[in-house]
Amino acid sequence: MTDQTERAEAMAEMLYESLxxxxxxxxxxxxxxDEARAICCGVQxxxxxxxxxxxxxxxxxxxxxxxxxPAFVPEDKRIDLAVAxxxxxxxxxxxCFDLDLNTGDIFFHMAATFRDSVIGDEVFAYMLICAExxxxxxxxxxxxxxxxxxxxxQFVAAEHEEQEA
Amino acid sequence: xxDHTLRRAxxxxxxxxxxxxxxxxxxRKEEDAPIIRFGVDGIGLPLQIIMAVDTERQLIRVSxxxPMHVPEDKRLDFAAAxxxxxxxxxxxxxxxxxxxxxxLFRLASSFRESEIGEGLFRYLIDYVTxxxxxxxxxxxxxxxxNITLDEFLAMRG
Numbered sequence: 408m409t410d411q412t413e414r415a416e417a418m419a420e421m422l423y424e425s426l427x428x429x430x431x432x433x434x435x436x437x438x439x440x441d442e443a444r445a446i447c448c449g450v451q452x453x454x455x456x457x458x459x460x461x462x463x464x465x466x467x468x469x470x471x472x473x474x475x476x477p478a479f480v481p482e483d484k485r486i487d488l489a490v491a492x493x494x495x496x497x498x499x500x501x502x503c504f505d506l507d508l509n510t511g512d513i514f515f516h517m518a519a520t521f522r523d524s525v526i527g528d529e530v531f532a533y534m535l536i537c538a539e540x541x542x543x544x545x546x547x548x549x550x551x552x553x554x555x556x557x558x559x560x561q562f563v564a565a566e567h568e569e570q571e572a
Numbered sequence: 573x574x575d576h577t578l579r580r581a582x583x584x585x586x587x588x589x590x591x592x593x594x595x596x597x598x599x600r601k602e603e604d605a606p607i608i609r610f611g612v613d614g615i616g617l618p619l620q621i622i623m624a625v626d627t628e629r630q631l632i633r634v635s636x637x638x639p640m641h642v643p644e645d646k647r648l649d650f651a652a653a654x655x656x657x658x659x660x661x662x663x664x665x666x667x668x669x670x671x672x673x674x675x676l677f678r679l680a681s682s683f684r685e686s687e688i689g690e691g692l693f694r695y696l697i698d699y700v701t702x703x704x705x706x707x708x709x710x711x712x713x714x715x716x717x718n719i720t721l722d723e724f725l726a727m728r729g
Contacts, residue, residue: 471663492651493670496666496668500633501631506655516661517680520681523692525687528685529684529685
């Protein structure tokens, strides 16, 4: 193991403990997977429950957050959803929605790097809150598009209305 | 905004400038905002990297505009191509403005209550150079009809 790898592993371990302590301080319920240095927590959004997984990636020196959006996209709707995801991503400052064109799954991901840095606990809270708020805006819209309850034109019109408001 | 937040943001910006200087890149600083721009010419097409400290959100932001304009008849293909490119991305992602036909790579990393070292900026610069550089050629080829969407999707990863 190189010095750099050892440092990254030690930092990842420390960050994982800080992440768990931060969640404890906020009183959030979560499941921990110490081997993967990952936590999983559920949040009740305005309409659809949101599941967030956060983990410390020692190899890439990243704090990573991933959320699976519970909206399976059938093949005939994937281009519409690709357009909708592009429109949503274009409005975000941090984080990104991903549509897997092969499987029809939608994810949200965001990350922060800890290379050569000492990361404050507030970064964890920021990531979880920012992700939850961003997902909460779009998960129901994506679900309705995927189910055919909302057309792409209606999605685009709603986005334009919001931008102008 | 609290003093210590402003001080931290200034320190992060100074560290960013030093990291870029040590990489040997000549940058242009915006006069009234903590933003720098510099060109890189490595993998793929020559690109401009824009690095900024977003004081209000306490974010380090990096964006790399792709040097192409996507014509209207290719925008659905690009929406699909961008989704494929973003899938599995570790940090950041491509943003496609489907109305204007503009494409850029962007990422952000929070510095709330954090001590940021120069190495973090070197990491981000190396990362965006490889990711944006690799995809710049693929997007250019898709835009120029040198490859089809299916060929683009097959090249993923």
